[in-house]
Amino acid sequence: MAYEDRNSLPLGDAFVSSGSFSRYNRSSKKTPCPVCSRTKSNSCSWNNDVIYCHQGSTNSPPQHLRIGDCLEIDGKKWALVSKNAGFTGSAYCFRPDRGKVKNIPRGISKRHKKEVVLLVKELFALVELSLAVMEFMTDSPEVLKRSLYLIDSAFSQCKEARQTLKEMVPHDKKLKPLLMLVEDALKQVGCQKQDADYFRKHYLGERDGEL
Numbered sequence: 536m537a538y539e540d541r542n543s544l545p546l547g548d549a550f551v552s553s554g555s556f557s558r559y560n561r562s563s564k565k566t567p568c569p570v571c572s573r574t575k576s577n578s579c580s581w582n583n584d585v586i587y588c589h590q591g592s593t594n595s596p597p598q599h600l601r602i603g604d605c606l607e608i609d610g611k612k613w614a615l616v617s618k619n620a621g622f623t624g625s626a627y628c629f630r631p632d633r634g635k636v637k638n639i640p641r642g643i644s645k646r647h648k649k650e651v652v653l654l655v656k657e658l659f660a661l662v663e664l665s666l667a668v669m670e671f672m673t674d675s676p677e678v679l680k681r682s683l684y685l686i687d688s689a690f691s692q693c694k695e696a697r698q699t700l701k702e703m704v705p706h707d708k709k710l711k712p713l714l715m716l717v718e719d720a721l722k723q724v725g726c727q728k729q730d731a732d733y734f735r736k737h738y739l740g741e742r743d744g745e746l
């Protein structure tokens with residue numbers, strides 16, 4: 536296939552049609568790196584099976600990525616497997632994500648854990664506030680609106696926190712008690728949300744999801 540033609544195809548098709556697994560595409564004006572969009576130099580290279588994305592001064596792969604994290608490129612998932620790959624040891628290496636548990640045991644960074652624990656603590660304060668809402672009927676419209684908002688956000692944030700912790704617990708068992716607290720909070724806020732939704736439907740005439 537002509538070089539120019541290949542360039543005009545989305546990456547997925549380029550991979551399929553390039554055929555050879557060993558042949559590398561290189562970043563250029565016409566073929567930007569699929570990860571960092573580099574066009575100025577040919578430092579990034581990739582084929583069907585691997586992407587080497589160079590950490591340079593003009594372009595570099597997303598710095599928040601950790602080993603095992605995935606990027607979606609044209610509908611295909613690529614997992615970061617190394618941060619010091621390539622000949623120079625300065626490339627991020629991505630492999631197609633096989634959907635199995637990470638190849639490389641992935642610990643949780645202390646910073647990430649601290650962040651999550653802090654967020655969950657703040658969330659518990661929100662949960663308490665939302666559980667303190669006792670009576671919808673007697674509230675003024677402003678207070679009522681705020682109460683319903685509190686309950687909704689506590690509920691959705693609890694769900695998010697539960698998901699995050701569920702993913703973290705296999706890597707760090709110490710987070711399990713926190714997960715259980717969040718699940719408990721979610722149950723309580725869930726009841727509160729049911730009441731709020733009932734009130735909305737029957738007294739405010741709202742349909743689901745409105746306000």
Ligand SMILES: [Zn+2]
Nearest residue numbers: 568571579588
């Ligand atoms: Zn790149």
